[in-house]
Amino acid sequence: MPPLSLFIWFILTLALSLSGQVLLKKGVMAELAGATPSMTEFLRDHxxxxxxxxxxxxxxxLCGLGAICWLYVLSRFxxxxxxxxxxxxxxxxxxxxxxxxxxxxMSWVNLGGILLIIAGLYLVSLKTA
Structure with missing residues (x-):
């Protein structure tokens, strides 16, 4: 299993990237205010x-800072x-x-899927010979 300090870089990459994505989503929601424009209207008007x-x-x-952290992770994994x-x-x-x-x-099916993903994360993080 990788050292805890390397997982901190995963978490930092994730936090920056997801925070950036949430801000982008909020920006889209604020700009469109519930409208569902066509691609042409979106490009032209918004x-x-x-x-x-x-x-x-x-x-x-934030996404850019996350990408820099991701580059570091890729240098180690x-x-x-x-x-x-x-x-x-x-x-x-x-x-x-x-x-x-x-x-x-969210449903119980979603939660079950998340639990399976957590189990998979554990397995993928194990170092193989």
Missing amino acids: LVSLCLSRYALAGVT DIARALPILGGLSYVALFFIGRFVLREP
Whole structure:
């Protein structure tokens, strides 16, 4: 199992990336205010103001910092281990963000899937010979 200090970099990568994604989502929600424009309408009427919004600028900045942390993680892990770990951690974190921050509905099936992902994370994190 990798040292705890390396998992901190996974968590930092995840925290920065997900925080950026949540800010991007909030920016889209604020810009569209419930509208569901076509791609043409989105590009013509919303893209520029969305890209210049404080949510989008902050979100892109946080995602960029997360990418820098991810580069460090990749310097220490094989991608075949690093990506499943980050992906699994992302699903678990997004489950809780969706449920408790965005107030999205969740079911027992979702929770069961999250528990299976946690078990898989443990297995993927084990060092093989």
